[in-house]
Amino acid sequence: MDKQPPGIFGHNRAALTSHYAVMPAVGVLDSRLPNFSNTVVRVLTSPAMGAQFAQILLEIGHDGGMTKSRDDGLEHFFYVAAGTADLDIGEMTHTLAAGGYAYVPPGLSYRLRNRADAVAKVIWIKRPYEKIDLPIPQALTGQRKNVPKVNKHTTGRYWQHLLPAGDMAFDMEVNILGFAPGTYFPCVETHVMEHGLYMLEGQGMYLLGNDWHECWASDFVYMGPFCPQFFYATGWEEAAYLLYKDVNRDVKF
Incomplete structure (x- = not known):
């Protein structure tokens, strides 16, 4: 053995x-x-x-x-x-x-x-x-290669909207977020949407709740509603992940 x-x-x-x-x-x-x-x-x-x-x-x-x-x-x-x-x-x-x-x-x-x-x-x-x-x-x-890269909030970080953003007929979005080395979220996010995240390339540190986790290509991360979250890219190459979220619908009772 x-x-x-x-x-x-x-x-x-x-x-x-x-x-x-x-x-x-x-x-x-x-x-x-x-x-x-x-x-x-x-x-x-x-x-x-x-x-x-x-x-x-x-x-x-x-x-x-x-x-x-x-x-x-x-x-x-x-x-x-x-x-x-x-x-x-x-x-x-x-x-x-x-x-x-x-x-x-x-x-x-x-x-x-x-x-x-x-x-x-x-x-x-x-x-x-x-x-x-x-x-x-x-x-x-x-x-993916034909989808425009849109910069929001900070330089060095882009979105690619694979489904039409803002189209209320869709109840979900799937985006690719890309990060140049050393770039990060502008704040710790807390929101009602849940996420399914699949790391496509690179690596980084993810804050989930109060805990830090190192993630790299092929890792999967699930984030429930209102889970505090923050990411910054480490390593020498661009990091990117595929991100699902639920959108465009009222809260349920």
Whole structure:
């Protein structure tokens, strides 16, 4: 039997509280789902954690993915972190390379597959859509490199809005936030929105509640409503993460 590396016993960066979770990729065990083939499923958060959404990392091998179309009444967001994936939305097929993304509204069928040789890593966010007196949004696809970078509040920090910001028909946003080394939030944020955060590149220090956590590429962070939060980028390269949040709806009683 091979010896385990130093630090494996009693040392890890994972944390779970009633307000947040930090999930290093190494500790998120693989799962399986019905009607998927040649796919490793890693559930990052779900209602079992207290979240009002689910976020899943799919690692899809050659000719793997969903074995048939699905229509579950939920809304879905897919982001291809690596490789290439084909996504059927209704009758249309979209090929999404790394940095590609898609929104699937409720009421449309979808099917995700990988016909390429390399493994496709796809971030999958899903949740019930909160209907109001506006039409349900249409399906959309895009590519990260084509999305404008918008500076807000401070220099050296940008947003890329993958879903239309300010469109009240959407009940969620998915953005990419990028940070030059040494840049940070202008304040410690506390707000009603919950977050699912996936580190795409780089590294940094995250203040969650009263605790500091070092995070880097492939880590996942869940932040519940009103959890104090603050980030600054460390290291020598740009840090960026994919950020889900719920928006544009009144409080629930």
